[in-house]
Amino acid sequence: MRGEGEILLVSTYELGHAPHGIALTAAFLERAGYRPAALDLAVEPFDEDRVRRARLIALSVPMHTALRLGLGAARRIRALNPGAALCFHGLYAPLNARHLASAAPVAILGGECEEELVALAQALESGGDLGRFLQGGGTASRVRLDFPVPSRRGLPPPARYARLVDAAGAERIAGYTEASRGCLHWCRHCPIPPIYRGRFFAIPLETVLSDVAQQVAAGATHLTFGDPDFLNGPGHALRVARALRERFPGVTFDFTAKVEHLTRRPEAVAELSAAGAVFVTSAVESLSDEVLSRLDKGHTRADAFRAFEVCAGAGLALRPTLVPFTPWSTLEDYLELLEVFRARGWLPLLDPVQLSIRLLVPPGSLLLEAGPRRPGAPAPADPIPGLEELDEAALTWRWSHPDPRMDRLQRKVAAAVEAGVARRADPAALIAEVEALALAAAGRDHVHVVRPDDGRRAPRLTESWFC
Numbered sequence: 001m002r003g004e005g006e007i008l009l010v011s012t013y014e015l016g017h018a019p020h021g022i023a024l025t026a027a028f029l030e031r032a033g034y035r036p037a038a039l040d041l042a043v044e045p046f047d048e049d050r051v052r053r054a055r056l057i058a059l060s061v062p063m064h065t066a067l068r069l070g071l072g073a074a075r076r077i078r079a080l081n082p083g084a085a086l087c088f089h090g091l092y093a094p095l096n097a098r099h100l101a102s103a104a105p106v107a108i109l110g111g112e113c114e115e116e117l118v119a120l121a122q123a124l125e126s127g128g129d130l131g132r133f134l135q136g137g138g139t140a141s142r143v144r145l146d147f148p149v150p151s152r153r154g155l156p157p158p159a160r161y162a163r164l165v166d167a168a169g170a171e172r173i174a175g176y177t178e179a180s181r182g183c184l185h186w187c188r189h190c191p192i193p194p195i196y197r198g199r200f201f202a203i204p205l206e207t208v209l210s211d212v213a214q215q216v217a218a219g220a221t222h223l224t225f226g227d228p229d230f231l232n233g234p235g236h237a238l239r240v241a242r243a244l245r246e247r248f249p250g251v252t253f254d255f256t257a258k259v260e261h262l263t264r265r266p267e268a269v270a271e272l273s274a275a276g277a278v279f280v281t282s283a284v285e286s287l288s289d290e291v292l293s294r295l296d297k298g299h300t301r302a303d304a305f306r307a308f309e310v311c312a313g314a315g316l317a318l319r320p321t322l323v324p325f326t327p328w329s330t331l332e333d334y335l336e337l338l339e340v341f342r343a344r345g346w347l348p349l350l351d352p353v354q355l356s357i358r359l360l361v362p363p364g365s366l367l368l369e370a371g372p373r374r375p376g377a378p379a380p381a382d383p384i385p386g387l388e389e390l391d392e393a394a395l396t397w398r399w400s401h402p403d404p405r406m407d408r409l410q411r412k413v414a415a416a417v418e419a420g421v422a423r424r425a426d427p428a429a430l431i432a433e434v435e436a437l438a439l440a441a442a443g444r445d446h447v448h449v450v451r452p453d454d455g456r457r458a459p460r461l462t463e464s465w466f467c
Contacts, residue, residue: 007036007057010077013041016463025089027151030153041073057084062092089108093109107135149210158174165462178225179225185229187283212248224254231265234261255281259283281320286326286337289301291328308346318349322337322354325356325410327385335435356418361396362396363395413437
């Protein structure tokens, strides 16, 4: 399998950015002497010639949406090239190992799995035993790797992907890289802890900067650091940001960090802003302390308020992610969240899609386990209310809310947001539409609703960010 294209790396969706799951895997394979081809179905058509030529096809599935799309792609691949060895790799592969067996893969890999994929290619060449490559969540690899610079050969240019829209409304080409992998934390609803089990791996500074350099050369003037949490290793993050500012002074960036890191390290937030950060994505999730405790988020409502203050003081926009529909959230929680965001002027920071997110409970989720995971974390008092059966087609456990109004509202909000995004509705007007739905669900007809804002928008990417 040393010939060009005999290994095909396929991505279906990575939140609008260039697929890191392909670029990094390609670099490991190239270092071992292989010449893989790449196919990003998010921006490229299904290429039958590339599929037919391949003897090993590896599907990158780093998130839930990517896996659902990946299963559809796998069916097309199987029909076109039934003799190819099929591999699923990425965060969601080992979590769904039982369901993926229906696609008859030779390998299911997760965690720090790139060297395992190289070993798979070598085993296929030599006729070796393939049994060890079918991994479940508990057997995902958590060993430190020697990271090469991601290879973007064969991928579409950065201009084909999501762009930064700055505060003035101008669009700029955005790249994507990672300075670390894994996470130290144990948030119950996150897919990372079941795989990484509190492990975190820093990627060498020069490797990160070399990846940035090739994307800047291709036209990027903004970078997204897609680490699960950029501030898991604050010293490393600051070294990366300082070096980025020194070598590429015109390049801005965004990053993701937990609320607790933003509140505990305001000096780091200020330095990152000064180094060129224009916004931070943070998993606020809810303003209900009950919900935050159930999710074991490690922060409180008061901490979330403080995080917004810290970021505002540093001149950095905090763009929150939310999970407003959980079995523990109430309709009053939802209405109050909207009221607080309006009263505090946070609506321009919010992507409307965040108001539609329903708690996802994938196979292997810590929400299905009893007892605390983080030292000092409260154990759940009872299982997930309304938990039903595993929906294998949807790759999630079904649950129904104790208050039927919440399930009805979530469906209406999701439909309204999807329609609004399709027609490119003004985000503030769309949020006002969502609040009107919430007020109607509560039987309130004459309560103030969100008005369109004054047109100010925080810097953002053209693809809405959510897990």
